[in-house]
Amino acid sequence: MRRRHFLSLALAGAVGAGVERFAQAASERKLRVAAIGHTGHGAFGHDLDLVWSRLSQTEVVAVADADPAGLAARQKKLGPVEGFADYRRMLSMVKPDIVAICPRFVDERREMVLAAIESGAKGIHLEKPFCRTPAEADELVAACQRGNVKLALALRNRYHPALPVAAKLVADGAIGQVVELRARGKEDHRGGALDLWVLGPHVLNLCVYFAGKPLMCSASLLQDGRPTTRADLREGAEGVGLIAGNAVHARFEMERGAPAFFDSVIGAGVAKAGFGVQIVGTDGVVDLRMDTEPMANLLAGNPFQPTSEARAWTPISSAGLGKPEPIADLKAQMAGHFPVALDLLAAIADDRPPLCSAADGRTTVEMISAVFESHRFAGRRVTFPLTTRENPLGLPES
Numbered sequence: 001m002r003r004r005h006f007l008s009l010a011l012a013g014a015v016g017a018g019v020e021r022f023a024q025a026a027s028e029r030k031l032r033v034a035a036i037g038h039t040g041h042g043a044f045g046h047d048l049d050l051v052w053s054r055l056s057q058t059e060v061v062a063v064a065d066a067d068p069a070g071l072a073a074r075q076k077k078l079g080p081v082e083g084f085a086d087y088r089r090m091l092s093m094v095k096p097d098i099v100a101i102c103p104r105f106v107d108e109r110r111e112m113v114l115a116a117i118e119s120g121a122k123g124i125h126l127e128k129p130f131c132r133t134p135a136e137a138d139e140l141v142a143a144c145q146r147g148n149v150k151l152a153l154a155l156r157n158r159y160h161p162a163l164p165v166a167a168k169l170v171a172d173g174a175i176g177q178v179v180e181l182r183a184r185g186k187e188d189h190r191g192g193a194l195d196l197w198v199l200g201p202h203v204l205n206l207c208v209y210f211a212g213k214p215l216m217c218s219a220s221l222l223q224d225g226r227p228t229t230r231a232d233l234r235e236g237a238e239g240v241g242l243i244a245g246n247a248v249h250a251r252f253e254m255e256r257g258a259p260a261f262f263d264s265v266i267g268a269g270v271a272k273a274g275f276g277v278q279i280v281g282t283d284g285v286v287d288l289r290m291d292t293e294p295m296a297n298l299l300a301g302n303p304f305q306p307t308s309e310a311r312a313w314t315p316i317s318s319a320g321l322g323k324p325e326p327i328a329d330l331k332a333q334m335a336g337h338f339p340v341a342l343d344l345l346a347a348i349a350d351d352r353p354p355l356c357s358a359a360d361g362r363t364t365v366e367m368i369s370a371v372f373e374s375h376r377f378a379g380r381r382v383t384f385p386l387t388t389r390e391n392p393l394g395l396p397e398s
Contacts, residue, residue, distance in 0.1 A: 031122075031345075034062040034096035035078070036087045036112055039070025042103025042238065045127040048154055049100045051337045052125075053078055057345060058098065064090040087112065091119035098123040098344070107239030110136045117147045123344050124151040125337075128201045130361025132241050134369055135389035137362035144358045152344040152354035153361040155205050157290050159339035161318035161327065166286055166296040167210060169321060174298065176283030181207050181260040183277045184269075191266030193221060193243035194236050196250075196371060199275060200262060201364040202290050205356060206277050207262075208363055212255025217370035218381045221245030228375070233393055242393040250371045253381075262371070287313070293331040 035049035053060045060078050064087035065071035071083045084090035091099070099116035101109070101124060109131045116124050124144075130153055131137050144151050157163070170178060183203035185195035208214065221228045221244050228244040236243035246266035254260050269275070276289040284300045296316035301307065317325040333339060340356075347354040366386055373382045373392040388395065 030059045031057060031097040032061045032094070033058050033098045033100060034090055034094050035060060035064070035074075035100040035102060036090075036116075037063065037065045037070065037074060038103045038105070038108065039065050039067035039073075041066075041108070042105030042127075043070065044074060044102040045104040046102075046154065046337070048102045048125050048127055048337055049074075049078065051341045052098065052100060054336070055338075055341060055345075058341075061096065062090050062094045088115050091115055091121075095120055097121060098125065100125045102127055105239040106132055107241075110140065113140050113151070114143055117143050117149050120147075121149060122348050124149060125341065125344060126151055126153050126361075128154055128361075129197060129240070129368075130201070130358070130365050132239070132365075133390050134362065134366045134386055137358075137365045138389065141358045141362050148351075150344060150347040150352075150354055151358040151361070152340055152347065153201075153356045153358070154337060154340055155202050155356045155360075155364075156334055156337055156340055157202055157288070157295065158205055158209065158356040158360075159343055160295050160334060161330070161339070162294065162296050162316050162325075163206075163209070163288075165318060165320060166288070166298075166316050169298065169316065170210060170279055170281070170286055174284065174321070175279065175281030175286055175300075176302075178211075178256075178258045178279060178281050180258055180280050181211055181254075181277055182280060183207055183260065183262045184274050185262075185264040186275045187264050187266065187269030189266065190237075191264050191268060192223075192246035192248050193372075194238075194240070195264040195266075196248050196262065196368055197236060197240040197243065198238060199290075200264070200368060201361075203275070203277050204260075204262065204364045204367050205360060206288060207252070207254070207260040208360070210277075210279055211258055211260050213363065214252045214254055214260075214367055214370070214384050216253040216381045216383050217250060217367065217374050218379055219248065219250035219371040219374040220379050221372070221375045222247040222249070230397060241391045244393060245375075248371060250374070252367065252370075286316070291334070293334075294325065 033052040037044040052058045062082040063074050064084040075083045099121045101112045185199040223232045223245050232244040248264045250262045252260045279286040287297045294315040297313040299313050314322045343355050376392045
């Protein structure tokens, strides 16, 4: 991909100024990046490390993987970079400017983030989910604040350049009064609590973007149609901790008035559909599909009013409603995490939070925990911030 494409995308996302400054300084010194993976325990996730070897402003200088074969394979993929079996040793020796923390598994997340902060890194590019509990999230947010470290969570849909266009359409009344937001996970074999953990952060983060902070939550976890009990508790995949249920139904009362719903039922997903958010208004719907192009579409008309008239979805691009997408390789850039990386560079340059920061990550973790906490109290509403800062499923039922 050509560098001008990177910069056009950065400008489309309103992060261009900081990136331009880094581009101008690139000839003086590239920012040094170190990557952390763990083959056999989350590997290199969604390849967060690769983007840093493809930007003119940065260079990957080291990679860590406790698995020797995995380390050798990653060094071959990244090019001539130094390899380490111990990520702590790598960080102490290399002292990178940016750390890409790549494993999908979340049980090592806290230690890896803290080690990156302690090494003096300016920025962290972090795989989702953010961490396992609100308590861990509190600790990581505070550590980032103390060290003035910019942490960019890899919820890449939050960085899509069409997103602010869709938000302005909603704010300007294109779909009338917003009455609710409907979010669903992938609802594949992970449907239910695991879907909430693994895919839920993407859609919960966008609910907050459009509807404001969560205020209250009421929810239920079901196993094969019945409420889950302690007998249904199990250790979730990818190190997320205790989970229960192959169906989740949650309602969040949000800051701007319209409620947001999250639902996931095992096996209910439809290939190339589902996994997204619908913003429902009195005069239309804005639909956001994760990791697709176009990401956003608008359907005009009252969604609750049957009609014999044909209604068509109109794409929302970075240029506007119904306009062609000017960024030709946008899908590839999104899949490759280029907008996330460029925004993190700009956040460091401008001394501002990334578009999806550690604080935003904490909000998603707290929303997930609120689902479990409400279920623990038989669906009773729980308020934010949560009093319980550990995984509620590990606590006694009410």
